[in-house]
Amino acid sequence: MNVFRRTMATSASSFKQAGKVVCIGRNYAELNSARPKQPFFFLKPTSSILLPGAGPVIRPKGVDLHYEAELALIIGKTVRDLQESDVQGALDAIDSYAMSIDMTARNIQNEAKKKGLPWSISKGFDTFLPISNPIPKSAIPNPHSIEVYLSVNGKVQQQDSTELMLFQIPRMLSDISKVMVLEKGDIILTGTPKGVGPVVPGDVMRAGIRVDGKEIEESKIEVA
Amino acid sequence: MNVFRRTMATSASSFKQAGKVVCIGRNYAELNSARPKQPFFFLKPTSSILLPGAGPVIRPKGVDLHYEAELALIIGKTVRDLQESDVQGALDAIDSYAMSIDMTARNIQNEAKKKGLPWSISKGFDTFLPISNPIPKSAIPNPHSIEVYLSVNGKVQQQDSTELMLFQIPRMLSDISKVMVLEKGDIILTGTPKGVGPVVPGDVMRAGIRVDGKEIEESKIEVA
Numbered sequence: 429m430n431v432f433r434r435t436m437a438t439s440a441s442s443f444k445q446a447g448k449v450v451c452i453g454r455n456y457a458e459l460n461s462a463r464p465k466q467p468f469f470f471l472k473p474t475s476s477i478l479l480p481g482a483g484p485v486i487r488p489k490g491v492d493l494h495y496e497a498e499l500a501l502i503i504g505k506t507v508r509d510l511q512e513s514d515v516q517g518a519l520d521a522i523d524s525y526a527m528s529i530d531m532t533a534r535n536i537q538n539e540a541k542k543k544g545l546p547w548s549i550s551k552g553f554d555t556f557l558p559i560s561n562p563i564p565k566s567a568i569p570n571p572h573s574i575e576v577y578l579s580v581n582g583k584v585q586q587q588d589s590t591e592l593m594l595f596q597i598p599r600m601l602s603d604i605s606k607v608m609v610l611e612k613g614d615i616i617l618t619g620t621p622k623g624v625g626p627v628v629p630g631d632v633m634r635a636g637i638r639v640d641g642k643e644i645e646e647s648k649i650e651v652a
Numbered sequence: 653m654n655v656f657r658r659t660m661a662t663s664a665s666s667f668k669q670a671g672k673v674v675c676i677g678r679n680y681a682e683l684n685s686a687r688p689k690q691p692f693f694f695l696k697p698t699s700s701i702l703l704p705g706a707g708p709v710i711r712p713k714g715v716d717l718h719y720e721a722e723l724a725l726i727i728g729k730t731v732r733d734l735q736e737s738d739v740q741g742a743l744d745a746i747d748s749y750a751m752s753i754d755m756t757a758r759n760i761q762n763e764a765k766k767k768g769l770p771w772s773i774s775k776g777f778d779t780f781l782p783i784s785n786p787i788p789k790s791a792i793p794n795p796h797s798i799e800v801y802l803s804v805n806g807k808v809q810q811q812d813s814t815e816l817m818l819f820q821i822p823r824m825l826s827d828i829s830k831v832m833v834l835e836k837g838d839i840i841l842t843g844t845p846k847g848v849g850p851v852v853p854g855d856v857m858r859a860g861i862r863v864d865g866k867e868i869e870e871s872k873i874e875v876a
C-alpha cells in the first residue's frame with residue numbers, strides 16, 4: 429500500500445515539470461453571468477501547483493480566497509492549430525486527466541478586472557493549484573459526461589456534470605492551440621461549475637470526479 | 653567561430669526550459685500614462701520564446717503587432733518573499749541577463765483591458781518572445797544604468813536608460829517573489845521604455861543593450 433502511494437505521488441510530481449498551465453474561464457452557464465461568445469483563457473504558473481499531500485493552501489494576507497473545482501487535461505503530444513471539428517484529434521491529444529482546484533484571490537481578481545490589469549497575480553500565488561494524482565485516460569471514457577464535485581468541511585458546494593460546459597474540449601484545444609502550441613505535459617483546466625465560494629484557513633476542501641456515480645480513486649483531493 | 657556560435661545557441665536554448673516568464677507592466681514613465689502605485693506583472697508562456705536565429709515572429713491574422721524592448725533577468729536560485737530593502741539579495745538572485753522583445757497583440761490586449769479579461773492571449777502567441785543569447789552577469793555591472801534599444805528597418809524606435817525604470821529590480825523581485833516563488837531558470841522581463849509601436853511582416857527588428865555606450869555582443873537580436 430505504501431509502495432503504491434509512493435508511485436502515485438511520484439507520478440503527480442511530474443506535473444511540476446509542465447511547460448504551462450492554461451485555464452479556461454467562465455465555461456459553465458451561470459445565473460447573472462454573460463455567456464462568452466468564445467472561450468477565453470489565462471495562465472497559472474507551474475510554481476502554483478500543489479501536489480497531493482503537500483498542502484495546506486496558503487491564503488495570502490488580505491485575500492478573499494475562492495475555490496474553483498475543475499477537470500484538468502494532461503496533454504500527451506504537440507498540438508498546433510487544431511481544428512474544432514477534429515474531435516478525434518482533440519481526444520488523441522489527451523494523455524490523462526486530473527482533478528484540480530483553481531484557487532483564486534477573488535478580491536485581487538475583481539480589482540484587476542475593474543482596472544483592466546492582468547489576472548496573473550490573482551491566479552498565481554504559490555499553492556493556488558491543488559491537483560490530484562493522474563487519472564488514467566481509460567478511467568474517463570467520456571470527459572463530457574462526468575461529475576465534478578467539491579465540498580468544504582463536508583458540505584457539498586460544487587457538483588455538476590461536465591455536460592454543462594459551454595465550450596467542449598475540442599473547441600478549447602482548438603482555440604488554445606491556435607494561440608499557443610500545446611506540448612506534452614501541458615495542463616489544461618477546463619473551467620468550473622456553479623457554486624464557487626470562499627474558504628478560510630483550516631477549512632478542509634475535498635474534491636473529485638465521479639464516473640457513472642462511481643468515485644475515481646485517483647481524482648480525490650483533500651486539502652486544508 | 654562556428655563552435656563559439658553553436659555554444660551560444662545551445663545556451664540560449666535552455667531558456668525554453670524556464671519554469672516561467674514573468675513580465676513587469678508599465679515600468680517606465682510615459683506621457684499620457686498614469687504611474688502605477690505598485691508594479692504589476694503577468695505571465696508569458698515559455699512556448700512563446702523565440703530563440704536567436706529561429707525567427708520570424710509570426711503575426712496572427714488581424715493582429716496589431718507591437719514590439720516592447722526589455723531587459724530580461726535570468727534567475728539563478730530559489731527566491732521567496734524577498735524584501736525590497738534586500739538589494740544584495742536581489743542582485744544575488746540574478747544568474748545572467750538577456751535582451752528580449754515582449755511582442756504584444758495590441759488590439760487584443762486593448763479589448764481584454766476594456767472587458768476585464770486576462771492578458772494571456774494578447775501576450776502569449778507562439779514566437780511572441782524573441783530573446784537574445786545569455787549575457788554574462790559580469791558584462792552588466794549595474795543593470796539600472798544600461799541602454800536598451802530597438803530599431804525597425806534601421807530606424808531607432810526605442811532607446812533609453814534603465815535608470816528610467818519606475819520600479820527597480822529589488823522592488824520587482826520582492827513583489828513577484830511574495831506571490832510566486834522564483835526558481836532557477838525563471839525569466840523576468842523588466843518593462844519597456846517609451847517608443848513601442850507596430851511592426852508588419854517583413855519588418856526587421858534589431859534590439860540590444862549598450863553598457864557605457866558599448867554594444868554587448870550577446871545582447872543582439874535581429875529578427876524579421
Ligand SMILES: [Mg+2]
Pocket residue numbers: 451452453496498530617619620
Ligand atoms: Mg477557474
Ligand SMILES: [Mg+2]
Pocket residue numbers: 445446447448474669670671672698
Ligand atoms: Mg517548465
Ligand SMILES: [Mg+2]
Pocket residue numbers: 675676677720722754841843844
Ligand atoms: Mg512589456
